[in-house]
Amino acid sequence: MVSKKKKKYSSGEGAQFMTRKAALKKLQLSLKDFRRICILKGIYPREPRNRKRAQKGAGGIKTLYHTKDIKFLLHEPILWKLRELKVYQQKIRKARAMREFRQMRKYLRDYPDINIDHIVKERYPTFVDALRDLDDCLTLCFLFSTFPSLKRVPRNQSLLCRRLTVEFMHAIIAAKALRKVFISVKGYYYQAELEGQTITWIVPHHFSFQPQSKDEVDFKIMSTFVEFYTMMLGFVNFKLYHSLNLVYPPKLTAAFSDTDKELVDEQAYVAERIAAMNIPVIKLEGANEVEELPEIDIFQSEGEDPQKLEEAKQEAEKVKKLKTMFKGLKFYINREVPREPLVFIIRCFGGEVSWDKDLFVGATFDESDESIAYQIVDRPNMDKQYLSRYYVQPQWVFDSVNTRTLLPISKYLMGAELPPHLSPFVDKTRDQVYKPPEERALLDPNFKPLNDDEDSGSEIEEASDEDEEGKDDSEVEDPEQALTKQYQQEVEEDSTSEDEDDDIDPEKKKLKKEKKKAMSVTTGVPHKEHPYQKEIEDKQAFRLREKLVRKKYRNLYKSMKAGQEKRKKEIWLLRKKRRLHDEKVKEAKKAEKHKKKIQAIEAASA
Amino acid sequence: MPPFRIGLLKRKIESGDEKFSTNEGSTKEESHALEDSDNLFRGDLDDANDATDSEPEINDDNDSDSNNSVDKVIFGDDADSTLGEDEDGEDSDQSSELTDSEADDEDDSEDNENESESEKSVDSGAESGPSQAQSSDEVDKQLPKLRKKTTNASKKQSKVKKQNFKNSVDILAEKIKDSSVSSTTACLPVEQRDEYESGDTSDEEDRRNTTGEVPRWWYDEYPHVGYDLDGRRIMKPPQRDQIDEFLKRCEDPDFWRTVKDPSTGQDVKLSKDDLELIRRLREGHVPDPAHDEYQPWVEWFSREVLATPLRAFPDHKRSFLPSRSDARRVAALVHALRMGWAKTRKQLADERRQKREKEFYNLWGSESEPPRGIHRHIPAPRRPLPSHAESYNPPPEYLLDKREMKEWEKLSATPWLRKYSFLPTRHDSLRAVAAHARYTRERFLRCLDLYLAPRAIAMRESINFVHLEVELEIHIFDKTSQLTIRPEELVPKLPSPRDLQPFPTREALQFRGHAAAVRCLHVHPSGQYLATGSDDRTVKGRERRRPAREPQFSPDRPTDVCLVCAVWEVSTGRCLHTVEAGEAVARVCWSPAAGLALLAAAAGARLLLLAPGDRVGSRRAAETTDRLLDEPPPPHDVAMDERTRSCVQWERVGAERRARGLRLALAHFKDIVHVAWHSRGDYVCVTLRDAASRSVVVHQLSRRRSQLPFRRSKGLVQCALFHPTKPWLFVATQRAVRIYDLARQELVRKLQPGAQWNSALAAHPGGDHLLVASYDSKCMWFDLELSARPYQTLRVHGRAVRAAAFHPRYPLFATGGDDRYIVVSHGMVYNDLLQNPLLVPLKQLPGGEPRDSLVTLDLQFHPTQPWLFAACADSTIRLYS
Structure with missing residues (x-):
């Protein structure tokens, strides 16, 4: 029996992948519909191991989808909906062409809606899965909530985004889940922790919408994403409210309940949204007013590092403190300060907020309230100031949240030059990360920043700088230095002790000398080991071992090493720039001082 | 004959008998001429017709002698002619058409001969017709081909006539005299009689010629043009040849305003009003000079003014009472609305809106079997978190110095090669921070990455060195790979050389x-x-x-x-x-x-x-x-x-x-x-x-x-x-x-x-x-x-x-x-x-x-x-x- 010859690419990688064109043919969809269903279902192209084989021998680079993904799409009920929609659109087109506008309007009015609930469930089988993937969803929804009505975006989409984002923020406030905040040039970064998942999202600064050219941004694609994300966020919100014992949907303001008021201007809308944030959401009946998480009991399990446990405990303690950081404090926000982020943050940590009653709706107390603890101002000075409160700049709130304590306000007072605002997202556990002096001061209370006027401070700084450099080069060198120091000290001590001995009894010394002459035994010199010998040896050994990296990983290793070198160089550059900057500042200060002195002398002489 | 001409003639008759009587002959002649030229408004008359027309005018002067003597003889004929004016005009139209076909013409002329010969005894004035026809016959026979070739028959005829005249000038002179006499004598009595004796209405006046709607050329070979109401013949006025016409033109100062009435064959002299009328028509004005085009509009029926009621009768009583059937229908609707069977438009719109509004529920509530997901799903990597450089108020070392700024500028064409996707800038206060210009674009690129960038598990290797077992997993996504291992881990872990002593060291x-x-x-x-x-x-x-x-x-x-x-x-x-x-x-x-x-x-x-x-x-x-x-x-x-x-x-x-x-x-x-x-x-x-x-x-x-x-x-x-x-x-x-x-x-x-x-x-x-x-x-x-x-x-x-x-x-x-x-x-x-x-x-x-x-x-x-x-x-x- 002659077996049939196997066709090429009928198995293996050639059969595993499918070009986009083949997928379109298989699914009987137009590219537009395919794109839409891919976005909704979360299907993406895959990178094959061997592109040539995956493309069935064809050259060039093609978009390849996994065959199983396409087969998975084939079973999607929405596929039929899309085909029906195509027919429906043809009807509309025909009505328009026949100038049957009444019919056309009817068609447009009854445009069928695609229900994608099951896709949300399918893509995120559990709630935690959905939370894990919430970053992009929130960022895009927050962006869309600032959009005006656009040509290719359904009209109600941005409204829905507004509603859902505000609901989500309320959930965060109620759950006290906010952990980190950051003002970037792109927008406000927020990081919250829900069910053990960290969710980071960006809210753009005001007036972020700018008309985009067609080849720059395709709003249609973004709108399709938003279509899915709104569903997802809605369900997440529901679940969040449900788990927090809150009523969903919350009654926030008239703006969201009544969609007829679409013509409200942007200002009014923003004002209402912020006002809504100032209202506590309605709790379900019978829900406990204060439900605190029980103390975390950490069990000593086998193989766990006790130090790690201790750290975890401390972290939990800190987070608990952070949650009630602003509790009982009253904040008043001046009108020039962007209110939305501040209201959100302050409310998240239990503070009370208000603002100018005459300008914006939703103010809860007046400026003249004596119990206000902090007034947030963003202007150099004010005419009328109350003695009973601190006037701080908004960065104080952000920095306080990131350090998890109420920072001393001295650097953040009204009109003061602000210290740099640092990102809380820099991974502290990674090596080869440049830490600006401010951050190091935060981490290490003993650290003296460079900006101190005393010269000694700067010297220490330089010393520590070098220290740091050494650390970056190799972590092992640090203990080595300590060792050498110790060794030197010991040597010194030895010599001193000998001297002391000499001083103590000269007679004995004389005797000794005589003896020495007689016996001719020279005093032994302790063997001085080269302090770096061990390190050098280790390094040499490592360099030899480096050569034994397997051939397979040699390139990877090389590139990783190159990356390390690059990072090292970057750190060096940053450090150098900082040093130069600090020197410049110091000189300027000195010059000023000198000038003042001369002026004082002149004044005295005069 | 065009209809307005009928009215024109009617008016002429009404205008006055004196005029009519004097101009009868001339109008007749003129009408002929006009028909020939097929254009009433041309005014100027053709040469050929001029010649014929001139005759009666010349004769007009001589009429005074002969008028009375011939009066009686032609009387009846005249009456006929006046009665048949209308049809005559139409006939003349036909005749003009006929001239196009020569064969017919010939036949006609032959018929004419016969007729004229038979009637010679009766009418002395009719002699000119046959003689003319004869002469024309002769010419016809001489030059049959010439005639055939001509298309515009009237012109040809006139030419032929001229030749004829040249041959026999004497005969012509006599004939002219005769015809002029006959015509002038015929004209006046007809008019008088018509107006005063018959006592007919103006309608009847139109139909003095009772031939009806027959082609005028039927009568071409007869001395009459039709019959009046009493059945008497309306005799043709004496025909004028070209010389007559010419003479008339030369002598008659009113020649230019003389037209020929086709129904009677009489010349009609257009009055001043007629001329005025013609002028107005030619200039495209309303014919009536008394008509004021711009007289004020008097409103009597519009949405504001309703001078007369739409309906002449008052509304019925039941129109003031509610309709029973309507009431029944409304009641049914109200009932349906109450029962919820029917809905108002607003309700429908509300419902539609509500249907459109997303209903959220506890999606993850029921613990059902998780649906089938994507095969070997590779979750998209998250975007990197911001560094200090992205801060609105970064530490000073992150700001670009001169050299870095130069590099930044250099890479403006290829911004993705830059160190940062944004320019690190220091803002003194929060209110000075502007929106990021490329924010939307960045979000869009992220969207593109999510659905368009190929994803792969780039390396999934268990490295088994002697002392090392590391599971490596790297996702490649949008060209940013993240390694989870350190390079030191790739170096095989071997015992330290210090533990392997002795070996030569120096x-x-x-x-x-x-x-x-x-x-x-x-x-x-x-x-x-x-x-x-x-x-x-x-x-x-x-x-x-x-x-x-x-x-x-x-x-x-x-x-x-x-x-x-x-x-x-x-x-x-x-x-x-x-x-x-x-x-x-x-x-x-x-x-x-x-x-x-x-x-x-x-x-x-x-x-x-x-x-x-x-x-x-x-x-x-x-x-x-x-x-x-x-x-x-x-x-x-x-x-x-x-x-x-x-x-x-x-x-x-x-x-x-x-x-x-x-x-x-x-x-x-x-x-x-x-x-x-x-x-x-x-x-x-x-x-x-x-x-x-x-x-x-x-x-x-x-x-x-x-x-x-x-x-x-x-x-x-x-x-x-x-x-x-x-x-x-x-x-x-x-x-x-x-x-x-x-x-x-x-x-x-x-x-x-x-x-x-x-x-x-x-x-x-x-x-x-x-x-x-x-x-x-x-x-x-x-x-x-x-x-x-x-x-x-x-x-x-x-x-x-x-x-x-x-x-x-x-x-x-x-x-x-x-x-x-x-x-x-x-x-x-x-x-x-x-x-x-x-x-x-x-x-x-x-x-x-x-x-x-x-x-x-x-x-x-x-x-x-x-x-x-x-x-x-x-x-x-x-x-x-």
Whole structure:
């Protein structure tokens, strides 16, 4: 029996992948519909191991989808909906062409809606899965909530985004889940922790919408994403409210309940949204007013590092403190300060907020309230100031949240030059990360920043700088230095002790000398080991071992090493720039001082 | 006849009898003329008609004489003619049409003749007609073709008439008179009678000619044009020829306003009003001059003014009462609305809106089986979190300085190559922060990445090093790969060299004395002596202690002895013995046999067996060596075949050379590359350069004979070694290493190091492992029991490796070559077959100075101590301890 010859690419990688064109043919969809269903279902192209084989021998680079993904799409009920929609659109087109506008309007009015609930469930089988993937969803929804009505975006989409984002923020406030905040040039970064998942999202600064050219941004694609994300966020919100014992949907303001008021201007809308944030959401009946998480009991399990446990405990303690950081404090926000982020943050940590009653709706107390603890101002000075409160700049709130304590306000007072605002997202556990002096001061209370006027401070700084450099080069060198120091000290001590001995009894010394002459035994010199010998040896050994990296990983290793070198160089550059900057500042200060002195002398002489 | 003409004529009749009576004839004539020209409004009359028209006018003057006399005779005719005016006009139209077809014309004219002849008796005035017709007939007959060709008949006719007139001017003159008389006499009485006697209405006046709608040309050949209401004929007015017309035109000042009435054939003179009317019509005005186009509009029926009711009758009573049926219908609707069966539009819209509004519920509430998801889903990596540089108020070191700013500007065309996706800027206060211009674009790119960027699990490898098992997983996504491992983890974790001591760590001694590169060295099995061979020919051998780091060799010192082979005492560094070999020594090798002091040195093509004498080793050893070599071999054994004999020759040594230590010399036909002793010391294996199949020669000392183990060459043989324990021979060719069993005379195994060019071999003292060095800077460790492929390839050298050596006792091996460093490695071999050898590079020892890109040429370990000897190209021998 002659077996049939196997066709090429009928198995293996050639059969595993499918070009986009083949997928379109298989699914009987137009590219537009395919794109839409891919976005909704979360299907993406895959990178094959061997592109040539995956493309069935064809050259060039093609978009390849996994065959199983396409087969998975084939079973999607929405596929039929899309085909029906195509027919429906043809009807509309025909009505328009026949100038049957009444019919056309009817068609447009009854445009069928695609229900994608099951896709949300399918893509995120559990709630935690959905939370894990919430970053992009929130960022895009927050962006869309600032959009005006656009040509290719359904009209109600941005409204829905507004509603859902505000609901989500309320959930965060109620759950006290906010952990980190950051003002970037792109927008406000927020990081919250829900069910053990960290969710980071960006809210753009005001007036972020700018008309985009067609080849720059395709709003249609973004709108399709938003279509899915709104569903997802809605369900997440529901679940969040449900788990927090809150009523969903919350009654926030008239703006969201009544969609007829679409013509409200942007200002009014923003004002209402912020006002809504100032209202506590309605709790379900019978829900406990204060439900605190029980103390975390950490069990000593086998193989766990006790130090790690201790750290975890401390972290939990800190987070608990952070949650009630602003509790009982009253904040008043001046009108020039962007209110939305501040209201959100302050409310998240239990503070009370208000603002100018005459300008914006939703103010809860007046400026003249004596119990206000902090007034947030963003202007150099004010005419009328109350003695009973601190006037701080908004960065104080952000920095306080990131350090998890109420920072001393001295650097953040009204009109003061602000210290740099640092990102809380820099991974502290990674090596080869440049830490600006401010951050190091935060981490290490003993650290003296460079900006101190005393010269000694700067010297220490330089010393520590070098220290740091050494650390970056190799972590092992640090203990080595300590060792050498110790060794030197010991040597010194030895010599001193000998001297002391000499001083103590000269007679004995004389005797000794005589003896020495007689016996001719020279005093032994302790063997001085080269302090770096061990390190050098280790390094040499490592360099030899480096050569034994397997051939397979040699390139990877090389590139990783190159990356390390690059990072090292970057750190060096940053450090150098900082040093130069600090020197410049110091000189300027000195010059000023000198000038003042001369002026004082002149004044005295005069 | 066009309808307006009818009205025109009617008006004329109404206007006044005097005018009519005077102009009757002329109008008739004129109407004819107009019909001919087919245009009423042209005004000017044609030449031909002018001629005919002129006649009655001329005659008009003469009419006064004849009017009364003819009056009665023509009376009836006139009446007829007036009555038939209307039809006459139409007929004339027809006649004008008819003129187009000549045949008809001819017939007509013939008919006319007949008629005229029959009526001649009745009408004197009608005579002119037939005569004219006759004349025309004549002309017709004369020029039938001419007539046929003409299209515009009227013109043709007139031409014909003119010719006619020229022929008979006299006759014409008479006729003109007659016709004019008749016409003038006919006109007046008709008018008078018409108006006053019949007493008809104006409607009847129109129909004085009762012929009806018949073509006018039917009457062309008759003297009458139709019949009046009483059935009497309406006689044609006398026809005028062209001359008449002409005359009339010349004489009559009103000729231009005279037209011919076709129904009666009378001339009508247009009144002033008529002319005015015509003028207005031609100018496109409303004919009535009294009509005011711009008179004020009086509204009487519009949406504002309703002067008259729409309906003349008042509304019915029931129109004020609600309709019963409507009420019933409304009630039904109200009921339906109440019951919820029907809905108002607003309700419908609300419902629709509500339907559109997303309903959220607890999606993850019910614990059902999770639906099928994506096959091997690769979650999208998150965007990197912002660094300090992205802050609105970053630390000053993150702001770009001048140089960085320049680079930033330079990359403006390719912004993705920039360090940051944003320009780090410092804002003094929060209110100064503007929106990020590219924010939307960035979000869009992220969206694109999510659905368009191919995702892959880039590396999923379990790396199994000796002490390392790391699962690596990297996602490639949008060109940003994130490694979760550190590079140090890729380096195999090996025991620290400190734990693997002892091994040579530093240079202890330098043996100096050679003038050129030291090619080879070998340590005596006792470990006390070191033999070296070199390229030099100019250095004198001096027995002197040469401690390390002491400049003791100066090239300016004269040399007298050609030294190529030297024996050194290891402990002191003294040169004990030198032998001049005459040629460069490629290889030296102590015999491993215990109790012997025999040195094999390869000088050029010669293998010299040297006994260094009593200064080296014990005297006893020297004696046994001498004895062994002196006693001649058993004669029957000395049997070498021709092939071997051509290759090797055992030479006798003279007394002089013997005194210098030489005991035996073997001359080969090619230069020797490598020499290796068998572990017993009886056999020496020699490798020759470029000797093809005879490149490996094995000499047996006890029997003084040589063997060529191979018939065929299998490549360029680099070196050949005996297995330390087994009767095997390792032969390294350029690419492969072959192992032969000498006892069974077969190939045991072929090893493939995978290098381009092997350089050296070293067998582990255990015999199960082999180290192959190659010129492409690699060293291959073979576990002979494992596979034909290297167990491990060591790339510890940067350049070609020329020498490799195992320590006989310690688990150490060393490799050296053109590199600056000699690498000492730990090579632990376990008795347990399951455990693989552990190879750890321990130390890089600095070699000698490079000479001609050569550094280390040979390596050898001390047999008992962890010491390493290196033959360096800078003419030194170095001892590392």
